[in-house]
Amino acid sequence: MPGFLSPLIEPGFFSNLPVQTALVVGGVVAVVSGIVGTFTVMRGQSFAGHSLADIGTAGGSAAFVLGISPLFGFVAMNLMAAGVMEWIGIRRPRGRDLATGIVLGAALGLAALFLYLDTTASSTTGATVNVLFGSIFTLPASMVPFIAIFSVVAAAIVLVMYRPLVLTSISADLAIAQGIRVRLVGIGYLVALALAVSLSAVTIGAILSTALLIGPAATALRITNRTGRAAVIAAGIGVIATWLGVLLAYDSYYWFPNGGGWPVSFFVVTLIFLVYLLSQLRFRGRSAAQRRSTAAQAG
């Protein structure tokens, strides 16, 4: 390892098993979130993504009470919620946000119940922390295959439906006129979203998963004009933020020997936000400049 990097990387980083798991899982989940997130932002459905995270909390916490891995609870709850969202349909956005918000409230109430039951019923502490802020360092190795499968499914859906997904995001009328089954594409996308949100909820927590979903994507949209590149850049930013987050969290154990380290999710989220801010400042003029130049040519 190059000498200049060693101060950054505290001893035992690469040989530590939880760290290795975290890097692999975190990387995969970041890629999926970046890809799905790009389309989420394109379709203006960030609130749906955020809502699914909170709604999934009820499922994740229920899973805890039942003694099964929270991942399954998240996935089950999110798939159900996605189905309901699809059934309610895309009507006036304001009405839809309202309904989603209320379902959110009910789901959080449920989560409150389950988390409370967990703290009183079982001896395992920290269900709340686990569900809400993630457990990337404490994931059992048995979960890794499932994470991989769900990730592959989510990514595959988006990649297979790539072109119809782009077209339906632009205009449903255009899509229908071209023979696209808009309803099917919408359902497929919601399933991918449900999976992506569940995956990031398990790694960096339900409450923070939105950052991984839309942060890198919103950044990528600023940087490039092209859909495919945006998805790739979003995935890349997500992966780097996650790996750096894992590294910094690990290092913080050594930097603050009394405190016991800072949470991974904090680092990941802060890094994503910083990158986003930078892109807003750096590329702020870009869209405006483009508009001026096309106007000048057209005028």
Add this chain to the structure above:
Amino acid sequence: MFSALMLNAWGSASIVAIVAGVVGFFIVLRGSAFAAHALPNGAFAGAAGASLIGVDAIVGLAVFSVLGALTIAGLGRRARHDVATALVIVVMLGLGSLFLSMTTEYAPEIYSLLFGEVLGVSSSELAPIAVIGVVCIAAVFLVYRPLLLSSVMPEVAEARGVGRGRMEVVFLLVVALTTTMAVPVVGALLIFSLLISPAAAARSFTDRPFTAMGLSVVIALGTVWSAIALAYLSNLPIGFFVGSIGAGTYAAGRGWAGWKRNRAASPRVGAAGRSPAPAQSS
């Protein structure tokens, strides 16, 4: 249920419900559901930070929610409104988790900040909550008409000198204050439910703004009173009842509106498109 200990709970919850009903009316009107979700979550970080440095949680709540309101108002004009708000929320929550991880009371503290601890409101905390509550209500009534106009017809309001940006900032600050007083009672995650559900339900029952606001308060009061009673009787967390009753009242409102619509849509006779004399363009 009505012992001296519980009086604080009833009192604080009622104040919160009244304010939530009033402010929530505007949140629903302006479609600011997402922002209403953001500020409490941001305030969570403030409360966590305050508890870390040993300051009263309310101070932390106030500082962070006001900062959050200003940030959202500022960022929102440049970037996409929903992405900006979402990222601000999440960073705040991350900060909150960081602060709490440095205290010793990590898990229980998180739980009570997120889901509320109405039974833990002491007499000394009741006064500041009441004061902030009164300030919020007074503020809303002060700007009631400009706010209403700006929410419903922003361009007309602009023409009359009511700046849309200014109203947004004022409104968000009111929501920030509401958050400050409400989070210790019902929790950061569920204040949102109390802000949205009663107002959304009220809208289904009436079209008149002032009536809707009043109805929103009534429903909010009903919600928290039932929630406290049920929580007391069943020993289950109050947040659970707030969330479910909220959803229930909203569903009831939607059902009522749908039933009214079905009754009114009796078959129209002979409404074939008889256009007026071709006064319009061809």
Add this chain to the structure above:
Amino acid sequence: MQGRAATGSDEILAVDGISVTLSGREILRDVTFHINAGEFTGLIGSNGAGKTTLLRVILGLISPSAGTVRVEGGLRRQPLIGYVPQRITLDPDMPLRARDLVGLGIDGQRFGLPLPSSTRRKQVDEMLEAVDATRFAESRVGNLSGGEQQRILIAHALISRPRLLLLDEPLANLDIGSEQEVVDLLARIAREQRIAVLISTHDMNPLLPVMDRIVYIANGRIATGTTAEVVSSESLTRLYGVHVDVIHVHDRILVVAGRREEALQHGDTESIVELM
């Protein structure tokens, strides 16, 4: 003002007896007309007359309560119809270039990842050239002006080589100069590629030089034929049910509503002249 004679006898679009009732209101009643390949048809009517509804029925977006729509004598297969909606609201943030949107007209409905192909790229380049959009091909679709977006949407609709091209109020957002350009462009395309073009608009005057046929819609019913046949005082009076005068001023047409006494009988206080 007389349009050109129909350039072919093969029928592309057959609309028969279409009626549409929405929310208890009858929007269209017994609409029947046929369009042949290469014909340029104007769907003329005031705002709210039912033009968009009729277009959506043809596209299959709305189910009629009666009647049939047949494209090219067979079942309506979507890729046969190119559709240019009135306007699409696009976010400046949307990561899609103008050329990408045009490209999606070729294969936007196909599953699977798109593989880069030089033939596809050439096709897109040629289409962009044909609608004179090459200079803003690399810009984001959300940053385009109304006229630029129009051209991209037209390119998107045409690139799949449809037999029928539907445009919903394409001239509404354009200035006079661009109006004429778009009309000339569409007329040339109809002629060269033997595509049937159906344009809906509330102002027939820009189309007068190139229209082969008019479908004039009012009161949910239509009158169809050549411009001379349909846009006459007798014909429109019959259609509207009140007295209508058609006046020719230079090379433009004025449709004037009702005589004074009739207007008063119907409760209007004045008759309004609309310069078409």
